[in-house]
Amino acid sequence: MKTLPPPPPGAVFNAEEQAKYRAFKESREGAADYMAMEGEFSKYLEDVYSAPPIERDALTDECEILVVGAGFAGLLLWYKLREAGFSDVRFCERGGDVGGTWYWNRYPGIACDVESYSYLPLLEEMGY
16 A cells, blocks of 8 residues: 655644635535526436437446446546456446546537646556
8 A cells, every 4th residue: 555645845734724624614505505407407417418328127247346437537546446456347427428527518629628737647657
């Protein structure tokens, strides 16, 4: 198991700052802060990018690792698991393809909706 690197010089724990952020976090209502996807908004629950799901029997076999979500974090987890020697990995993804945010939020003509330099080191690490 890897340990975290030492904190950078000058980094200190600030209990007052932590209390401020905890109070802010706890002041929110959680899921109640979001609108229900009902009525006129229910159309946003539909996947307009893929064909309707194929009717099939539920899977009853087992897998060693189940990854919920095939967005960037899920795909990175799969890569790291494979690198660690795991091969029996299954994804459970609501969308019709991988990509997470990039699957659901599409912008014509834009290849990546974030600073791509954030991901470039991973391309080298993965051999692309």
